[in-house]
Amino acid sequence: GAVVSQHPSWVICKSGTSVKIECRSLDFQATTMFWYRQFPKQSLMLMATSNEGSKATYEQGVEKDKFLINHASLTLSTLTVTSAHPEDSSFYICSAGRTGGFLNTEAFFGQGTRLTVV
Amino acid sequence: QKEVEQNSGPLSVPEGAIASLNCTYSDRVSQSFFWYRQYSGKSPELIMSIYSNGDKEDGRFTAQLNKASQYVSLLIRDSQPSDSATYLCAVRAGTALIFGKGTTLSVSS
Numbered sequence: 109g110a111v112v113s114q115h116p117s118w119v120i121c122k123s124g125t126s127v128k129i130e131c132r133s134l135d136f137q138a139t140t141m142f143w144y145r146q147f148p149k150q151s152l153m154l155m156a157t158s159n160e161g162s163k164a165t166y167e168q169g170v171e172k173d174k175f176l177i178n179h180a181s182l183t184l185s186t187l188t189v190t191s192a193h194p195e196d197s198s199f200y201i202c203s204a205g206r207t208g209g210f211l212n213t214e215a216f217f218g219q220g221t222r223l224t225v226v
Numbered sequence: 227q228k229e230v231e232q233n234s235g236p237l238s239v240p241e242g243a244i245a246s247l248n249c250t251y252s253d254r255v256s257q258s259f260f261w262y263r264q265y266s267g268k269s270p271e272l273i274m275s276i277y278s279n280g281d282k283e284d285g286r287f288t289a290q291l292n293k294a295s296q297y298v299s300l301l302i303r304d305s306q307p308s309d310s311a312t313y314l315c316a317v318r319a320g321t322a323l324i325f326g327k328g329t330t331l332s333v334s335s
């Protein structure tokens with residue numbers, strides 16, 4: 109299957125600082141990537157859809173100025189959590205869809221990033 | 227709002243038994259359905275995808291889809307302790323996936 113790499117796997121940051129998370133599709137081009145957040149014992153909640161070369165589409169209730177998404181190439185999307193606060197501590201997971209074909213119907217997930225804001 | 231519902235469990239079965247996981251969805255026009263397994267602290271991994279009514283078998287796993295009832299299930303035969311995890315049902319909505327809250331499965335040896 110397709111490989112999606114996410115970095116870093118975990119990060120601890122101080123309240124008020126910003127953190128950038130990278131999501132790369134290693135063996136395919138992804139015009140669309142998705143960012144999810146998962147709190148303990150909760151399901152994955154879609155935060156935004158990242159589209160290569162255009163603005164991301166944010167889900168209702170997600171602050172676009174706080175969660176900055178950049179999808180500058182067909183293999184890389186970044187999520188920057190700006191002015192992080194303890195309530196932003198969560199497990200952030202990206203996924204990517206390959207363009208066209210059968211694999212376009214499946215989501216391939218990165219390893220996830222555990223963010224802890226202290 | 228599109229919803230995917232699962233019983234959170236925990237579902238406990240003895241080793242070797244059949245585990246049955248259920249999921250219902252609200253969007254009648256949905257066409258693509260997926261089961262993911264997620265171990266604690268890890269990202270989800272795809273187990274099965276199903277697009278047509280009926281059963282789809284892959285090894286010890288069988289996915290069942292009934293679009294009229296808006297119901298999809300996953301059967302795990304000969305359950306093993308290593309199957310203990312949270313199982314997420316996902317339904318495609320546009321280009322993204324909408325996930326249920328997951329069912330926690332515990333297989334005891």
